[in-house]
Amino acid sequence: EDKVPAYARTQVGCAGFCVNARGEVLVVKEWRTETEGGRRTRVPSAQWKLPGGLAEPGESFLECAARETLEETGVDCEPLGVLALWHRHNVGPFDKSDIYCVVRLQPKRAPPRADDIVLDPDEISQARWYDMRAFLAEQDHPLVTTVIRELYDGGRRRTPACELVDLGVQWPNRPRYPTYFPRSTPPPPPPPL
Secondary structure: OOOOOOOOOOEEEEEEEEEOOEEEEHHHEEEEEEEEEEEEEEEEEOOOOOOOOOOOOOHHHHHHHHHHHHHHOOOOEEEEEEEEEEEEEEEEOOEEEEEEEEEEEEOOOOOOOOOOHHOOOOOOEEEEEEEHHHHHHHHHOHHHHHHHHOOOOOOOOOOOOOOEEEEEEEEOOOOOEEEEEEOOOOOOOOOOO
């Protein structure tokens, strides 16, 4: 019996969790299509989400999140580590499994400005820097709110409590490949007196 699947069964996607020095996270609204009376129109999605999408062949989690964030928002970022991931099954029209990673990103331009955002008009209807505490109070996206609550102390931290960092593994005479290990990040400095 041949145990090799006839097609890929798992898709890999990544989202960028990009936080600026003011404690704001970069979020987007995608376009979605509505049909009314046989007429199709594009409208902004109701919910803010993280920029992200499917990985290209040979692309690491970190590379994918940085690329997708740049493509969708124009914000160039340095990937730092993996914050969270999910593994779902029976997704979409082909009943694939889905691994989706949330990657911590840092804007390369410091401090980033609102005019750094340049939307991909085909995919994204809006993008903005959203204060993490305000996001928790005003929005209900389950993935984004859980990352803010659990890793950013409800928006009180500018860096996560922990993340998975690429320390790599390399066998003799083989190329290094990304391998992620947990690492705590230092607590934020106390506020000035």
